Amino acid sequence: MESIYTTTGIKAEADRIEKDSVHVFAPATVANMVCGFDVLGFALNEPGDEVIMCKADRQGVHIVNITGDDGRLPREAAKNTVSASVMSFLQYIDRTDVGVEIELHKQMPIGSGLGSSAASTVAGLFAINTLLGSPLSRQELLPFAIQGEELACGHGHADNVAPSLLGGITLIRGYDPLDVVALPVPSELYTSVVFPYVDVPTRDARQMIRAKVALKDAVIQWGNIAGLVAGLFTSDYHLIGRSMQDVLIEPTRAILIPEFYEMRRLAMEAGALGFGISGSGPSVFAFAQSKDIATHITSVVQAHLAGQGIDSNGYVSGINTEGPKEIQGREE
Known part of the structure; x- marks a missing residue:
């Protein structure tokens, strides 16, 4: 099976429709699947995290509210995985002129082993991409999500962010180059x-x-x-x-x-x-x-x-x- 990640560059769509605000859910994940340390993972229907993102008159990326974290997550944009990933995304597509405000609503415990930071990061990236008319594919968002994982836990692995972003069961075949393979999902599983x-x-x-x-x-x-x-x-x-x-x-x-x-x-x-x-x-x-x-x-x-x-x-x-x-x- 071919990799589901390919580098195709920024999509040139003149008719992209941008939005003023979006509300996004991203799913929790189970990584490793017992024997597949750092290479296997799958997405759950619940729990997950939600991000509400709005365009702002002021320039830059701003965290305006976080709920469900008991005050444990940083509000500074450069230190929060959601906002930091959004900042990298905007720099990559050359849209640093855009100002956004972010609300993060944690629906799962931090440190649960269910990809809490990954779900937040993926929700933020999917939100900013949707807000700006989807200039990148989901596969092209994956490197930014991996950067978020590195900020969150010191190790930029994809076994949580890949299934959260792409859905289903994923195999991380390699990182250089990034090669993520979609695996079949048995219907009764x-x-x-x-x-x-x-x-x-x-x-x-x-x-x-x-x-x-x-x-x-x-x-x-x-x-x-x-x-x-x-x-x-x-x-x-x-x-x-x-x-x-x-x-x-x-x-x-x-x-x-x-x-x-x-x-x-x-x-x-x-x-x-x-x-x-x-x-x-x-x-x-x-x-x-x-x-x-x-x-x-x-x-x-x-x-x-x-x-x-x-x-x-x-x-x-x-x-x-x-x-x-x-x-x-x-x-x-």
């Missing part, structure tokens, strides 16, 4: 996601990863990644499930997530195809072959956490193949 209210900072989780791995472990991991991709192409749910094994990253990161192995046992008993950590955690996810099974898994895992005195959020979702979208018919 659903996911259960549970976010326990525990703190696992992304930077800390990444620093725990071993710099070197044994060749025998690498071979196991390669086989699982290939098996998972093959399972997606053939809608072989059993192959998908038995390929969701991680011998490199999960054994270390699981230490940071209370009750991880018990949650996995309960999820598998409840019918999960596979179970693992979403991104760097603490969120966990399971694949299931129906919405009903995914709903049951979510209920069982949340009930166990509650019994251990751990509150949580739970989500049940198909794979979001749409990516970011403009919200119509709501007051802005």
Whole structure:
């Protein structure tokens, strides 16, 4: 399959229609998909983040409001991933004459392992692109989203921003040049996601990863990644499930997530195809072959956490193949 990212330059469309304001939703994501550290990810239907962006009389990019972050995110334009990415975008298309005001509404917890910063960045980039008549394709927006991830967590990876921006399940084949491949989405595939209210900072989780791995472990991991991709192409749910094994990253990161192995046992008993950590955690996810099974898994895992005195959020979702979208018919 050919890469879905190609460099085609800025689209020259004389009839582009610009807007005065837009309201955009961008989805949360599950990165790694257990065995595909930094190379696999998929988009969820919920949760996600919203951005309202308006043209302003004053020049420059301005954050005018942020909700849902408990005051944790910077309001300075150059330090916030949303506004910083918008600034880079405007410089690239030579539209620094444009002034915009941004409202960011966080609909998911920061540090959840669900691509919180990625969803915000993608919402902002999709909003400014839409506001100015879509001069770039979604694929051409991806490098700016990767820059936002670098600002957010110190590592410019695409396993969250690519599925959030492009939708579906994505494989990051390489970065030089950037090569992102769309993978098939089996029609019966659903996911259960549970976010326990525990703190696992992304930077800390990444620093725990071993710099070197044994060749025998690498071979196991390669086989699982290939098996998972093959399972997606053939809608072989059993192959998908038995390929969701991680011998490199999960054994270390699981230490940071209370009750991880018990949650996995309960999820598998409840019918999960596979179970693992979403991104760097603490969120966990399971694949299931129906919405009903995914709903049951979510209920069982949340009930166990509650019994251990751990509150949580739970989500049940198909794979979001749409990516970011403009919200119509709501007051802005």
